[in-house]
Amino acid sequence: MTEQETPVTELEAPVAELDQQVPTGSESSRRKFMIRVMTILGGAIAAVLAIPVVGFITAPGWQSKTPHKLLSTSVAPTLRSNEWTSIGKVADFEVGVPKYVVVDRNIVDGWVVESAPIGIQVVRMTDADVVVFDPHCTHLGCPLTWSTGAEAFVCPCHGGSFKSTGEVVSGPPPRPMLRYETKTEGDEVFIGTFVAEGA
């Protein structure tokens, strides 16, 4: 420690001094010009950097096909597959009784392309008609379970419930349960992608 006392300097802003010491005359216009050129160059550099960086980060946002969550299938977090997947035979399901099954599907999750177990709720409506639901509440995506007593799919989060036909019975869900496209070949049932809203 040096012996001499250093005077305490003020760190707080002396606002009036900010405008002092600005050059005048031709020096001033040259200074203005230089600062302007530097600002424009700096802005251009920042923009060139920002376009790919911000563009890359936000791509999923502006690429999104669905304008509004309520109308989209995005409420379900379920991993998607573009293929038809067999879920068993029609006879495996009892008429009117929902059955929870987990089937292996070839999913695409970014760079991950693999076979993954996907849970579905299968309801055989009539002898020939099989409907397959995604087991997530259309409110906020909480997991639905079939309650035999209530004869309803119930959500544990905010009290939403659905009939076996997927229609909303109670609570905040804004729309019926999400359905998969289905097709039957012989007596075997396949699921495809989600049925788009209104279909």
Place this chain on the structure above:
Amino acid sequence: MHRVQRWIDERLNVTPIVRAFLDRKVPGNIGWAHTLGSATLFLLIVQVATGIALSMSYVPSPDHAYDSILFIDQTPFGSVVRGVHHWSAGLLVLLIGLHTLRVFIWGAHRYPRELTWLVGAGLFFIVLGFAFTGYLLPWDQKAYWATVVGTNVAGSAPVIGGSILEFLRGGEQLGAVTLARFYGIHVWVLPASLLILVGIHLFGVIRQGIAASPRRRPLVAPDPGLSRRAAYDLEYAAEKQAGDPFWTSLVKDAIVAAVLLAFVVFLAVAQGAPLDGQANPNSTDYVPRPEWYFLDMFQLLWYFTGGLEPLLIFGIFTVGAVIFILVPFLDRGQARHPRQRPIAMGLTAVVVAGIIGLTWLGAAGTPAGVVKIPATAGMTQAQLDGLAVFNAQGCTACHEINGLGGHTGPGLSKAGFRWSREDMKTQIQTPKDQKMPAYDGLPPAELDTLLTYLESLK
């Protein structure tokens, strides 16, 4: 020591700056409440240090994330580091809230510190962003389902909801892409923003000096001829005249930091960091439930149903956030003392009570669905059977008995006193009210014992 200091000083000449920083006068009455800001900063530093350590052994991929967390917990000090990161994250949310509250009550957001508030509000949202993105990283059940719900809440925004949701998830579904994004946001985007905003925030605090404690009457008699800046400078100079050097308040900050660290280290050693089972997108019985600091928002979702929900929810969240950011431009005027701002203080009390109340309700009401009502002494066999039916049918999702269960439907603690057996039977089988699903599929024997149980609740 002195020689080293002299050697450095001959090259960098830092001593005058350090002395000016430590010896500058600050207003008097700098009490314990003022340590909240430095405590928040301290916890941020703790988070950065422990977070860097964790990133050395963590892999942001659904295949490995959970296992890498298990590995961390088995490595020496691993569970302590992760525990400190977890517990101090919660404490950080609490402290940044208290710090904000202190600043508002003191009126310290007033001229000339509006910008410091704006930056601080940004920091508040960054901390919430950290909490939300940090959640998902362990890839356990809580992480997965809280993120499902959280991204869907964000997706409820009018018009741009779908874009926000897909921006957050990196697509429609929640998987590997989402986890990598959340990791990138958690360890790069947010820390970088944090660093910049903390820098500006502290720069503002030092340049303007710490706000003086509010006085009912100013030290200097107001002179209407002076500009706002001149009048402020005069008053602040008088405050500093009556104040103390900055270094006198530093020990308090250090004590608070030490106590906080002791607290989180104790929790980390005693409890470690919680970890659910590995994320299972196919589980059907998991009840998603957020950390305590998001429970208030989660609870709000109970009260808004129907088509207006997204608008109401987003209205509350967005309008609330905008009001919070714009506080210095809404709450203006000369008087800073809380007693001279009854409306502002009243509104603050309402908001604080609302947050505490919703959090409490959320904590008491969830986890709905899986809550089982315990049997009590002296119950008959029929009542016990009825209780089993009650628990098995998930009635607790909406109905509360003696404090356990949800609040969508009426509480049933005194069901037998309030309703007749016949009324309850009708209500269960053919509810008048659309909110309750009809339990008309119950076998008669089960319905009978259920009614016996409900009748016994008086």
